[in-house]
Amino acid sequence: MVDQTAKLNIDGLKVSYGSKQVIHGITFDIQPNEIFGVIGPAQSGKTSMLRVINRTIDFTANAHVEGTVKMEGQNVFHVKDVYEYRRRIGMVAPLPVGLPLTIYDNVAFAPRSFGMKDKSELNELVQRCLEQAALWDEVKDRLDTLGTMLSGGQQQRLTIARALSHQPEVLCLDEFSIAIDPVTTMKIEDVLKELRNEMTIILVTNLVQQARRLADRTMFLLNGNLVEVGDTEKMFSGNAKETKTNEFVSGAFG
Amino acid sequence: MLHRSKYKALLEGLIEWIIRICGISAVVFVFAIFLFVFWQGKGLIFSGEFDFWKFLTTKEWYPASESNPRYGVYALITGTISVTVLAMVIAVPFGLGAALFISEFCSPKLKETLKIVIELLAAIPSVVWGFIGLTIMNQLIMELFGAPIGLTVLNGAIILALMSVPIIVSIGEDALQAVPDSYREAGIGLGVTRWQMVYKVLLPAAKNGLLAAVLLGVGRAIGETMAVLMATGHAVHIPFDAEFPFLHGLDSVRTLTATIAAELGETARDSSHYQVLFIIGILLFTITFAVNLAADLIVKGIKGK
Amino acid sequence: MTESVNNAKRFTETRIGRNCQLTEKIAKFVFLLMTLTMVLPLLLIVGFLFYKAWPALSIDFVLELPKNGMRAGGIWPAFLGTLYLVLISLVIAAPIGVMAAIYLNEYAKENWFTRIINLAVINLAGVPSIVHALFGLGAFVLAAGLGRSVLAASLTLAVMTLPVIIASTKEALSAVPMSFRQASWNMGVSRWQTIRGIVMPNSISGILTGIILQVSRAAGETAPIMFTGVVFYKAVEKGDLFAYGLLDQCMALAMHLYTISTQVPGVPDAVPFATAVVLLGVVLLVNALSIGLRIYLRTHRKW
Numbered sequence: 001m002v003d004q005t006a007k008l009n010i011d012g013l014k015v016s017y018g019s020k021q022v023i024h025g026i027t028f029d030i031q032p033n034e035i036f037g038v039i040g041p042a043q044s045g046k047t048s049m050l051r052v053i054n055r056t057i058d059f060t061a062n063a064h065v066e067g068t069v070k071m072e073g074q075n076v077f078h079v080k081d082v083y084e085y086r087r088r089i090g091m092v093a094p095l096p097v098g099l100p101l102t103i104y105d106n107v108a109f110a111p112r113s114f115g116m117k118d119k120s121e122l123n124e125l126v127q128r129c130l131e132q133a134a135l136w137d138e139v140k141d142r143l144d145t146l147g148t149m150l151s152g153g154q155q156q157r158l159t160i161a162r163a164l165s166h167q168p169e170v171l172c173l174d175e176f177s178i179a180i181d182p183v184t185t186m187k188i189e190d191v192l193k194e195l196r197n198e199m200t201i202i203l204v205t206n207l208v209q210q211a212r213r214l215a216d217r218t219m220f221l222l223n224g225n226l227v228e229v230g231d232t233e234k235m236f237s238g239n240a241k242e243t244k245t246n247e248f249v250s251g252a253f254g
Numbered sequence: 255m256l257h258r259s260k261y262k263a264l265l266e267g268l269i270e271w272i273i274r275i276c277g278i279s280a281v282v283f284v285f286a287i288f289l290f291v292f293w294q295g296k297g298l299i300f301s302g303e304f305d306f307w308k309f310l311t312t313k314e315w316y317p318a319s320e321s322n323p324r325y326g327v328y329a330l331i332t333g334t335i336s337v338t339v340l341a342m343v344i345a346v347p348f349g350l351g352a353a354l355f356i357s358e359f360c361s362p363k364l365k366e367t368l369k370i371v372i373e374l375l376a377a378i379p380s381v382v383w384g385f386i387g388l389t390i391m392n393q394l395i396m397e398l399f400g401a402p403i404g405l406t407v408l409n410g411a412i413i414l415a416l417m418s419v420p421i422i423v424s425i426g427e428d429a430l431q432a433v434p435d436s437y438r439e440a441g442i443g444l445g446v447t448r449w450q451m452v453y454k455v456l457l458p459a460a461k462n463g464l465l466a467a468v469l470l471g472v473g474r475a476i477g478e479t480m481a482v483l484m485a486t487g488h489a490v491h492i493p494f495d496a497e498f499p500f501l502h503g504l505d506s507v508r509t510l511t512a513t514i515a516a517e518l519g520e521t522a523r524d525s526s527h528y529q530v531l532f533i534i535g536i537l538l539f540t541i542t543f544a545v546n547l548a549a550d551l552i553v554k555g556i557k558g559k
Numbered sequence: 560m561t562e563s564v565n566n567a568k569r570f571t572e573t574r575i576g577r578n579c580q581l582t583e584k585i586a587k588f589v590f591l592l593m594t595l596t597m598v599l600p601l602l603l604i605v606g607f608l609f610y611k612a613w614p615a616l617s618i619d620f621v622l623e624l625p626k627n628g629m630r631a632g633g634i635w636p637a638f639l640g641t642l643y644l645v646l647i648s649l650v651i652a653a654p655i656g657v658m659a660a661i662y663l664n665e666y667a668k669e670n671w672f673t674r675i676i677n678l679a680v681i682n683l684a685g686v687p688s689i690v691h692a693l694f695g696l697g698a699f700v701l702a703a704g705l706g707r708s709v710l711a712a713s714l715t716l717a718v719m720t721l722p723v724i725i726a727s728t729k730e731a732l733s734a735v736p737m738s739f740r741q742a743s744w745n746m747g748v749s750r751w752q753t754i755r756g757i758v759m760p761n762s763i764s765g766i767l768t769g770i771i772l773q774v775s776r777a778a779g780e781t782a783p784i785m786f787t788g789v790v791f792y793k794a795v796e797k798g799d800l801f802a803y804g805l806l807d808q809c810m811a812l813a814m815h816l817y818t819i820s821t822q823v824p825g826v827p828d829a830v831p832f833a834t835a836v837v838l839l840g841v842v843l844l845v846n847a848l849s850i851g852l853r854i855y856l857r858t859h860r861k862w
Contacts, residue, residue, distance in 0.1 A: 056744055061668060084258045087747030097742040100761055100861040109756060110746040114256040148862040159742065166746050167256050258749075266751045270666070276655050277662025280679040280725065283718050287686060290697035351593030359587045370850055371598050377846040378839065379779025380688070381813045385820055385835050386604055389611075419597055447579045449586035470685070477687030479782040484821060511689045515782055518692075535693040539686060546685040550678055 004073065007032040007170065007200045008053065012067035015048045015224075017060065022048050025067065026226040028219055030170075035196055037215025037232060038204040041253070045224040046204045047094075050172050053202070054089040055082055071170070087114060090168030090199075094175040096155035098147030099162075103130075103139050106147040106158055110166040125165060132195070133161035134187040152179045160188065164195075171195065172202045177210065189214055208249055212236045220245050288539060295532030297524065309533070315490045317517070317527040325530045327537075332492045333407075333507035337482060338475045340411035340503060341418060345475075346468055348415070349422030353467070356423065357430040358452055369424075376420035380480040387413040387485025401504045405487035408503035413481050418471040425470055429463020430456060462552050469549040476511075477542050483512040510534050605839070612836040615829035621837060624797050629819050630826045634834055636795045639802060640709075640809035641841075644784065645777045647713035647805075648720065653770055655717075656724025663725070664732040665754055684722035688782040691719045695787040708806040712788030716777045723776055724769040731765020732758060736862070764856040771849035775842050781813040789814045791822070812838045 006029040015023040023045040030036045038046050051057040052065055055076060069076045071088075079085045087110070099106050107126045108116075116122060126143075130136040135157040139145070147158055156179040163171060173192075177185040192201060192214060205211050211218050212232060219229040220242075228235065228242045240246050247253060298304050304325065312326030356368050391412060392404035399408075437459055441451030457464070487506025490513075494501055508516075514531045521528035623633025659680075667673040695715030705711040735758050743753040759766075789811045795802035803809045816838055820831040 054745065056741070059741075059744065081258060081263060083263075083747050083749040085747070086744070087256065087258065089747070091745040093742070093745065095738070097738045099739055099742060099757060101757070109743070110748055111256060113746075113748045113752045113756070115259055115262070116256060146861060162742070162746060258747075263749075266749060269751055273658045273662045273666065276658035277667065278676060279655055279659050280683050280721065281676055283721070284679045284682050284686075286698065287683075287690065287694040287718075290702065291690060291693045294693065294697045294701075348593045348596060351590045352597060355587075355590035355594045359590055368594060368598070371601070373850065374843055374846055375597070375601055377775050377779075377842055379781070379813055379842055381779065381781040381816050382835050382839050382842075385816055385831065386608075388820055389832075390604060390607060416597065416600070447583040449583045450579065452586075473685050477685065477690075479687060479689040480817065484817070511687055511782075514689045514693070515785065518696075518786055532693055532697075535690050539690050542685050542687055542690075543682055546682050547678070550681055 005032070006030060007072065009070040009073075010049075010067070011070075013049070013052065013069065014066040015045065015052060015057070016064045018062045021224065023224040026221070026224075028226060028229050030200060030202065031217075032200050033196055034216040035192065035201045035203055035214050037211035037218035038202065038221060039206070039208055039211050039218060039248070040221035041248070042206075043223070044221040046221055047174055049221070050091065050174055050202070050204060053170070053172060054086055054091050056086075056091070058082070087166045088169045090163035090166065090171040092156075092160050092163045092171075092173045092176045094178060096152050096159055096179050098150050098155040098158050100146060100148050102144045103147055103150070103158065104143040107161050107165045110162065114166060129161040129164045132164055132191045133157040134184050134191070135161060153181060153184065156180055157184070157188070168199060170200045170202065172204070174204045175206055177205075177207065185210075208236070208251075220248060222248070288536070291532050291535045291539065295529045295536060298526050298529035298533060301526075303526070304530075304533075309530075313490075313492060315513075317530050318520075323526060325533075327510065327513075327534060329490045329492050330508060330510045330513050330534075332494060333486070333490075334476060334509040334511070336407050336493045336501055336507060337410040337414060337486060337509060338472060340407060340501065341414035341475050342468070342472060344411065344415035345418045345422060345471060349419045349467075349471065350426055350464060352419070353423045353426030353430060353464075354452060357427045358448065358456070372420045372423050375416070376424075378417075380417070380478060381484075383413050383417055384481040384484030387481060391485065395504070399504060403487065403506065405485060406504050406506050407486060407493050407501070410482045410486035410507075410509075411503070413485050414475045414478060417478060417481060418474050421474055422467045422471040425467035426464050429460045429467060432463060433459045466549040466553045469545055469552070473542050473545040473549070476545065477538065479511040479515050482509045483515050486512065488512075488516065510538055514538075608832055608836055608839065611828055612832035613829070615827075615833035616836060620833055622797065624795070625792075629792070629815075629823055630830065634812065634815060634837065635797060636793055636802070637810040637812045637815035637834075638837070639795065639800070640789065640793075640811040641778050641813070643709055643803050643809060644713050644716060644789075644811055645774050647709065648716035648777045649770065649773060651714060652717040652721050652724055652773055656721050656769070656773075657728050657766060659721075660725045660728035660732060661754060661759075664729050665750065665758065680722050680725050683718075684726075686719075688719065688780055691715055691783040692786050694718070695783055700787055706806065707786070707788045707790075707808055709788055709803050709809050710805045712784040712809075712811075715783045715787045716780060719780065719783055720773040720776045723772045724766075727769025727772060728762070728766050731762035731768070734765065735761050761861060764852060767852060768849045771845055771852070775845040775849075778845070779813055779838065779842050781811075781817055784811055784814060785817075791818055812841070 008030040011027050012025050013023055014021065014025050040046055052069060057063050057065060076085060099109065101109060104126055107129050108122050111122060111125055127136060130139065135154060138154065147155065150158060156176065160176060195201065203211065203215055215232045217230060218232045218235055220227040222244060228240055228245045234240065235245055236249050238246055240249070309325050309327060311328050312324065313329040314324040314326045315329060316322070316324045356365055360368070387409050391409045395401055395404035395406065395409055433456055437455050438451060441455045486508060488508055489506035491505055491507050493505040493507050514534055518531050521531065620633045621638050622635050624635050626632030663676065692715065695711060699705050699711035699714045700707055739757050740753055743757055788808050790808045793808055793810050812834065816831060816834045819826050819834065
C-alpha cells in the first residue's frame, strides 16, 4: 500500500556490492516538508541508502540495487534525465570537499551549469547559500580564495552551501556536523528547521541527540535492516516498539 | 527555477559520442596500419612467386634483379639481430644499474637532475643519433680498432644502446618504485646493508617490471630506422660465424628497417621490389607487436589489473 | 635509511660488518659510474657537435636559403617545413589524443575492451617509424589521394605521435582526485560538465606537457616524412612564411640533415654539423620548456 502523498517511497530496497549485501530489503516513506532522521551504528547502510536516493550509486561498478524508489510517484531509476533528477536532490557528504575553484565559483558552479547567467541573480544566490551554511560572515571579504584552501570545518560548510545552490527539493545530510564545532552546528541546525518549509530533509546522523532535536520522524537502521521507523519523540523516550531501538537510543551499543 | 536545457543535453550527448569515437581511435589506427601496409604488399604474396619460407631463410637479397629476383631477408634479419643483441648487451647492465642508482642510492636532488638528463637523452631525434654514428663514432671506431670503415655493427650497437637506455632506466625505475616500502623496511629491519637489501629483496620483487623494461628497450632497438641506416653501413651481410668471437662487431650490416628506408625511394610503385618492402614492413610490425604484447602481459601479470 | 648504518656503529665493528659496508660502498660506486657513463658521453657529444658546427652557426644560417647544391648557405626551407609539419600534425593529433585520454580516464569501464584500447595505445607507440612511413604512403598518399604532400606527411606524424598525447593527458587527468568529481556529480552537474569545468582546467599542465612532447617528436622524425611529402629540395623565397601549401611538398630539418650528410658529396663539415645543432637545439629547447612547465606547476598546486 503506497502512500500517494509521500515525497519519497522506498519499497523493498536491497543493495549489495559484489557478493556483500549491505541493505536487506527496507520499506518506508518520507513525507514532504519533514525532517526525516536516520540513525544507526556504522556500516548499517545509511550512506548506501542515500546514494541510491540521489543515484550516485550508479557510479559504483559492482553495486546491485533491487526494489523500487519513487519520488512523487515516479520511479527514480527510470527518469528521462538523471542529471536533472540529481539537481533536485542536495547531498552533503561527511567528508569536507572544497572544489579547486574560488569560493564564489564553488557555490555558483551548479547554478551556472543549469543555465543561470545573470550576475545579480548569482550574487544573491551565492550570498544566500553561504549565509544558510553559516559561512558568509567568515568569507564574504575573500570570495575569490580557492575553496581548497579553507579549513576542514569551513569546507564542510562550503559543501552545505553547494548542496543548497541548485535549489533542491530534497536535502540529504550525511553526518554533516563531524567536522564542525558545536556552536556553528547549532546555527546550521536552526537553518535546517527553517529550510523544512521549502524542502524535505533527510538527516543521517550518528548523534542521537541531534536527531532528537531536529527530526520529526526517525528511522533506525541496524546492519542493513530497518528496525523501526516512527515519531521521534516516541522512539527516543524509551517507549519505542522495539527493544533494540531503546537500547541504541540509550547508548547501550553503537 | 533551475533546470537542464534540452538543447544543452543534446549537445552534450553529441560531445560524449565524439569522445567515445576518439577513445577507440588507437585501436582503429593499429588495425589500419596493418591493413594498409598489407594491402600494398599483397600482390606479391598472392602472386605465387613468393615463398614465405624462402623469404625468411635465404640470404640472397636481390629484389631489383630483372632476370632472377630473389627475396631472402635472412641476412637482413641477422643484421637486425646482431645490432639489437649487441646494443642490449651494453644497454641492459648500464640501464638497470642506473635505474637502481636513481631509485635506491641517490639523493633527491641528484635524482631530479639525473631524471631530467635521461629525459633529454630520450628526446634526441634518431637522425641526430645517426649523424653522430656517421661522424663521431665512425672516426672513433676507425682509430680505436684500426678498422677500414667505422660504419659497423658496433657503431650501430653503441648508438642504439644510448637510445634504448632512457626507456630501460625510466621503466626500470618505475618497476623498482612500485615495490612497496614495506619490503625495504623489512630488509633494513634485519640489519642488512642497502646493497644486500637490493640484491636479495628488491630485485626479485621487481623482476617482472625490469624484464618488461628490457623488452621495451629491445622493441625500441628493433624498430629504429634512421640511426641504423646511417651508422651500420650498407652491406647485406651476415656478421655471425662459427669462429670466435662469433659476432664480428666490425663488419658492416644492414637491418630490416634500414633496407626499407634505403630502397623504397628507388622502386616503381606496385613493382615486386616495392611490394616486398611492404612485406618486410609487415614482418617488422608483427615482431614489435609481439614484443610489446609480451611486455604488457608481464607487467599486468604482477599488477593483477 | 642511514639509521641502520648509525646503529651498526653502536655495536663493535666486526670484520663481517666491515665487509658488508665495503660491498655497499662498492655497489654504490659502481652504479654511480654506470650512470655517469651515459651522462658524460652525452655532454661530450653535444660539445663536439657545437665545436664542429661553430663556423657555420648564425641567425642567417636559419634564415638563408641553401646555395650551391646545399653545400653552403642556410636551411630556411627546411626550418619552415618542419614548422608546418609540426603545427599541422599538432592540430590534428591534439584534439583526438586529448579526447581519447578523456574517454579512457573518465568514461571507460574496467573491462576487456578498455584493456584492448590501452594495449593498442602502447602498440601504436611501439610501431617502427619506417612502418609508419609505409602506412602513411599506403593510406594518405595513395588511398586518400593526397599525393606526397605536407598534409599527408603531417597526418602520418599525427598518427605516430598520438600515443604521446594520450599518455600525458591520461596521467594528468588521473591526478585530479575522485572526490572533486563526486562533489560535482552530487549537485546534478553532468559528467561532461564536470570534466569541462573541474577536471580539465586542473589537468592543463599535463595536457600541455603532452603537447610539447608531441612537438618535439614530430620535429625530429625522419622516416615517416621521407616518403609521404618531404623532399630533397624545394625552392622557396628567403624569409617567406607562407611558402608551402597543404598539398605541396616541402623540406624538413630532419630530412635535410640526412640528405646533406649522406646524399650530397663534398659538403664542408660545418654545414651538416650546424644543421644537427639547430635540430637538436630546437628539440632540446622544446623539452626543456616542458620540464620547466612541470616544475613551475608543481610549486603552484591548487590542492
